[in-house]
């Protein structure tokens with residue numbers, strides 16, 4: 001399984017949290033070179049975590065007031081002499097100005113916290129560059145993925161992971177220990193060659209969201225064009241009616257639920273395809289094609305975008321009666337009725353349709369909100385595997401079924417009304433039903449005992465065509481064992 005960008009630190013490298021060899025380090029003196037935003041936040045956090053902090057500045061008198069009183073602010077050389085671990089909170093461009101300190105820095109651990117402005121900005125990473133300037137020091141890359149804001153607001157309120165790499169295990173362990181005391185989760189990213197990768201991480205713009213966002217935009221564009229043709233272009237060409245006022249709200253509001261509904265089904269479709277592949281090949285050990293692997297990894301983002309579109313649809317729908325056009329249409333209808341002397345316009349079937357349509361819509365939105373909330377890392381981490389899979393898998397599928405009911409009650413019998421086929425184009429809702437109904441049908445088929453059992457066995461390691469040792473209970477309740485072909 002190719003790890004997504006977000007998954008790399010967690011999957012490819014070991015978290016150092018809970019490492020028994022890591023001992024508490026509070027009380028030790030930590031040096032910080034630089035007195036900027038990062039240095040200040042770092043000093044505050046270190047002091048709060050019980051460390052003694054000595055800050056090295058080119059102008060200590062002017063900068064002292066910016067730091068907590070517990071931190072000592074002094075000249076760079078003075079600060080460096082007082083500690084063995086020094087955070088270099090200075091930009092790469094200014095590293096060379098620290099060369100005068102080379103002698104006092106010799107034998108010490110330098111923590112490179114720097115970031116770049118562009119991905120792969122320099123040939124060598126900043127940490128490797130720092131190591132080349134100070135060969136007598138041990139350089140550790142770390143803390144660059146944490147912002148000054150996160151440092152100040154506390155690890156509970158932001159990203160908790162601190163990615164660390166170095167060629168020196170002991171130095172890496174020392175920095176990991178400091179990170180852990182500060183409330184962060186140190187993640188061992190290996191040797192110094194990983195520094196470049198760590199420096200690129202804060203520069204990536206929503207790496208896991210690109211595909212889902214393009215997917216949502218693509219679907220939006222397709223459905224928007226389709227609805228525009230049906231709701232605006234058709235009446236303009238066929239009846240010379242100007243319905244262009246519908247574009248900002250009505251057309252958008254008929255497009256959003258289509259996107260939300262199809263996106264929700266796309267969360268569950270890759271699971272269906274994966275199950276089909278496992279059933280077909282009779283094993284779970286065969287690698288899925290890359291596109292399916294990628295798709296499976298992006299389900300969370302696809303689901304969140306589905307929720308976003310559904311929430312917008314709800315807000316747009318609530319605003320429909322506020323429109324001037326709606327008021328004019330209501331008055332027009334009332335006048336027409338008065339002219340035609342119609343006293344009762346109540347259509348029982350329409351009333352029921354609307355009640356059910358709105359009610360199931362609200363339930364679907366409620367379930368989608370639950371799915372979205374539980375996909376947030378802080379909430380997801382508080383659930384055990386069974387709770388998480390029940391909400392995301394079972395409740396998610398129920399949300400898809402209820403959304404289907406919402407769509408069907410919206411469409412009602414329109415699919416059978418030939419007036420609804422504008423330019424021979426069927427009503428939009430009939431198109432949206434295609435993928436979700438396929439997913440629901442597949443899920444129903446997979447729940448048939450014979451298929452469910454086979455799938456369950458495959459997922460527990462059974463493979464087609466392999467001889468395995470089996471254990472069967474005998475009529476007396478005793479177990480007998482033997483060799484058999486597992487695909488029989």
Ligand code: NAP
Pocket residue numbers: 033034035036037038039056057058059063088089090091092094097113114115116143144145146147148149
């Ligand atoms: P900053 O506010 O501009 O501070 C940089 C500090 O570097 C200055 O306050 C200065 O302190 C010191 N410095 C030493 N030699 C210097 C020189 N020759 N010219 C100019 N300044 C010199 O920057 P920052 O935001 O704190 O960032 C510092 C480092 O942390 C950078 O490498 C950055 O990539 C990294 N970082 C920052 C954040 C963040 O959220 N800000 C997050 C992650 C990583 P003195 O005048 O006291 O010597």
